[in-house]
Amino acid sequence: MIEQIVFYTLATITVLASICVISLNNPIYNVLSLVVAFFGVAGLYFMLNAQFLGLSMIIIYVGAVSVFFLFVVMTLESSGYKHEEKISWKKKALGIFLGTSFGAEIASIILLKINASDFPKEGGSFTLKDLALSIFHDHVYLLELMGIILLVAMLGAILITANKIPIQQTLKKQKAHQQNERSREDSVKIVKVEFGKGIK
Amino acid sequence: MIEITHFLVLAIILFSLGVVGVIINTHNLIVMLLSIELILLAANLLFVSFSFFTQNVEGQMFSMFLLAISAAEAAIGLSIILAYFKAKGTISINQKDQMKG
Numbered sequence: 161m162i163e164q165i166v167f168y169t170l171a172t173i174t175v176l177a178s179i180c181v182i183s184l185n186n187p188i189y190n191v192l193s194l195v196v197a198f199f200g201v202a203g204l205y206f207m208l209n210a211q212f213l214g215l216s217m218i219i220i221y222v223g224a225v226s227v228f229f230l231f232v233v234m235t236l237e238s239s240g241y242k243h244e245e246k247i248s249w250k251k252k253a254l255g256i257f258l259g260t261s262f263g264a265e266i267a268s269i270i271l272l273k274i275n276a277s278d279f280p281k282e283g284g285s286f287t288l289k290d291l292a293l294s295i296f297h298d299h300v301y302l303l304e305l306m307g308i309i310l311l312v313a314m315l316g317a318i319l320i321t322a323n324k325i326p327i328q329q330t331l332k333k334q335k336a337h338q339q340n341e342r343s344r345e346d347s348v349k350i351v352k353v354e355f356g357k358g359i360k
Numbered sequence: 361m362i363e364i365t366h367f368l369v370l371a372i373i374l375f376s377l378g379v380v381g382v383i384i385n386t387h388n389l390i391v392m393l394l395s396i397e398l399i400l401l402a403a404n405l406l407f408v409s410f411s412f413f414t415q416n417v418e419g420q421m422f423s424m425f426l427l428a429i430s431a432a433e434a435a436i437g438l439s440i441i442l443a444y445f446k447a448k449g450t451i452s453i454n455q456k457d458q459m460k461g
Contacts, residue, residue: 167362171370178374178398182381187390194394197374201405204370207362208412210420220427225397225434232438233390236445247384255384263376267369276363284415294421302421306428313432317439 167207174200185243187233195226212288367409374402389444389451393437400430 381395411419
């Protein structure tokens with residue numbers, strides 16, 4: 161009974177927070193509601209006997225990644241980013257229709273295939289030792305690969321952002337409004353050139 | 361007793377919310393990235409719940425690696441957003457007038 165109460169509370173918190181993530185209009189509130197959603201899922205991990213994962217999720221996401229997102233939001237706001245207008249109802253309706261139909265498709269496939277009676281009655285009870293053996297002994301090459309991926313991600317982030325040449329100079333863009341606003345008087349001049357003198 | 365279908369339904373709801381967020385929030389790249397994080401969160405929850413209900417610890421191992429992957433994705437995505445903002449002066453991808461030959 162208590163298990164069900166805890167599950168439904170955490171699930172409600174998570175779903176409400178994720179609705180806030182996609183619907184609020186201020187990026188800071190979006191990031192903070194994502195933090196709340198991660199807290200809810202971390203609580204669910206505790207129910208699923210994955211205490212280490214829950215705690216590392218809180219440390220990594222709430223501690224590091226959300227602060228990273230907030231840094232970027234603050235950088236953008238200090239360099240002149242303005243919130244845009246509201247989303248049109250057409251796009252909202254399209255998004256909700258596509259999302260619900262997609263979710264219903266996945267749900268109908270998965271829930272028809274998977275019966276709860278196929279699984280063992282009691283869930284697994286793991287210790288941290290099992291997880292550590294699985295990571296550092298059975299799948300150690302995956303761990304090395306993950307290190308390489310993180311290194312490449314770090315190098316890529318540095319290369320993309322720490323650019324010595326301003327991007328404005330390297331990008332070749334067409335400025336359509338300037339082309340359209342040119343009038344004939346600005347650009348063309350008719351001159352009578354006398355013979356032997358040329359244009360001064 | 362909480363069964364696996366409860367967790368499945370929750371993960372599907374989170375995944376669909378992430379998809380809706382990617383579709384409707386084209387005026388703000390940061391919110392699109394947050395929606396992708398939601399999708400990854402749903403996948404993570406699926407890994408952990410299947411690991412619990414099949415009594416196999418490898419799901420938790422994959423969930424651990426998924427955390428690293430999503431952190432790398434967030435870093436790359438945010439740096440791309442910063443470069444985009446430097447180049448265009450906006451983080452919206454709504455401008456239809458940019459789509460021409």
